[in-house]
Amino acid sequence: MLERIGKYEIKRQLGKGATGTVYLAADPFRQTDVAIKVMEKLPAEADAARRQLRFFQNEAALAGKLRHPHIVSIFDAGIEELTGGDALRYLICDVRKIDLDAGTVHDDKICHQQKFFPLAPDRDIAP
Numbered sequence: 001m002l003e004r005i006g007k008y009e010i011k012r013q014l015g016k017g018a019t020g021t022v023y024l025a026a027d028p029f030r031q032t033d034v035a036i037k038v039m040e041k042l043p044a045e046a047d048a049a050r051r052q053l054r055f056f057q058n059e060a061a062l063a064g065k066l067r068h069p070h071i072v073s074i075f076d077a078g079i080e081e082l083t084g085g086d087a088l089r090y091l092i093c094d095v096r097k098i099d100l101d102a103g104t105v106h107d108d109k110i111c112h113q114q115k116f117f118p119l120a121p122d123r124d125i126a127p
Helices: 046-063
Strands: 008-016 020-027 032-039 074-081 087-093 096-099 104-107
Touching: 008 032, 046 074, 046 087
Parallel strands: none
Antiparallel strands: 008 020, 020 032, 032 087, 074 087, 096 104
């Protein structure tokens, strides 16, 4: 598992999906926890890699402009060069939990009970 991405210290993995893995991390500047969505490696085939990179850039740009209590805010996005020529593409997001019984959203808290689940940015945003 990753220990650090940029200035963010990785605490633990929150989940894994089709396009990447989401980690809980500490932001030393804001002194709060954030979610970091790390995208999967780019495919070896050039056209597929370009499409996936374009998707990442579009997701970061578009989702970063959305402001709604039920949509995770994106604070930042980045690409960090790794040894061996690979690049780590990531989105920095807020961490939220939803109390399914009460129907409320609690910002800046980590999930501790089964009735809470983390929200992470996803491409399933629809009108």
